[in-house]
Structures are given as C-alpha cells and as structure tokens.
Amino acid sequence: MWGLTAPHITKDLLKPKTNKMKKVLLLTLAVATLLTTGCNRSVKKAAMDKLGVVTEMSELGTVEYTIAKIIKASDTKFYTIGDRKILFTCRATMKAGIDMAEFSKKDVKIKGKEITITLPQPKVLAFNMPPEQAKLEYEKVGALRFDFTAEDRNELLRQGEEAILADAANLGILKDAKKNAQMFFEALLAQVGFEKINVQFVEPKEEEAK
Secondary structure, rough: OOOOOOOOOOHHHHHHHHHHHHHHHHHHHHHHHHHHHHHHHHHHHHHHHHHHHHHHHEEEEEEEEEEEEEEEEEOOOOOOOOOEEEEEEEEEEEEEEHHHHHHHHHHHHEEOOOEEEEOOOOOOEEEEHHHOOOOEEEEOOOOOOOOHHHHHHHHHHHHHHHHHHHHHHHOHHHHHHHHHHHHHHHHHHHHHHHOOOEEEEOOOOHHHHH
C-alpha cells in the first residue's frame, strides 16, 4: 500500500489567494458602498424633486366639504310695533389643506432611507357660498314694519358665512385635512423609496389650539 501523507501547504502559497480574496472583498464592499451612496443620493434627489413639485402648487387641498346651513333672523325691538322674521337655507363649499408657501427645504430631514417632514397646520384654503344658492324658506313681516331689503338679506348671508368659517374646526374639516395630507405624503415618499416616513406638523399657535 502506498503511504499517503497529508498535503503540506505553505503560508507563501496562501498569500496570493488571500490577497485575491481581500481584493475581491474590498471591491465588493466598495461597490456596495457606491451603490448605497448612489441609491441614497438618488432617493434624496427624487424626494426633493417630488416635494418641489408639490411646493410649486402653493396650496395643497386635501379635503372639500359641502355644507348646508340654515340662516334665520328675528328682528324684534322694544321700540317697534310688530316683528320681522326671515329664514334662508343655503349651500356652501369649503376646501381645506396645506399652505405649501409656508413649507421649505429646512422642514425636510433625511437620514438614509428615513425621512421626516414637518408640515404647516392645515387651514381653510377656499370658501364659497353662492348667493344664488341661498333659498328663502320663510319670511314674516308685521303690518307696521318694512320688508327686508336686499341689503338686509346680504348682511344675513355674510353673517352666515362668518359663522360657518368660525365653526370650521368643529366641523372636522381641519382634522380630515391633516389626516389626508399625512396619507398623501406617506404614499408620495414611499414611491420614491423611503422605508420609514415621518409626517409631522408644526405646533399650533395658542389661539389655534383653543
């Protein structure tokens, strides 16, 4: 039988192979680093491009309400004889969202695949209550009183508009505008490639928080 001895491999023979492996490993790491850096730069640029397009819109409407309101008035004074009563029904549209003119690059923080944006608080962006959609439902004027003039009616409608706007927060439109804005930006930035997206809003001012 032939006697077999264990193969002997010297360190000198391992050196070239080890160096080659190191070169391959370093090259792999370098490529991975370049790809990651390039990917991060690409994601960042894409994000800023997308946000730039949205910012150019100036206003981002995220919700619209159609509101039906009853406006009524009773004009009875102690020095008059008889009274005047009037009642209108009207419809108005209210759009709320984000004023992107208040948003800038400083409100964007990017760290790898994580992005945090801070948006302005939502607000009413547009309101419209066409006078032609105001319908007179009831009017009663005492025999010794003057009828409601066009000026009287316009003033009542103006007061109705102010009442709707003042009650915007209680209508829930601003809450819906915030929720929809968050969903919009999360979807937009997810398309770019971010894995963690934080959408937050500036703290409301004291008068807005009340």
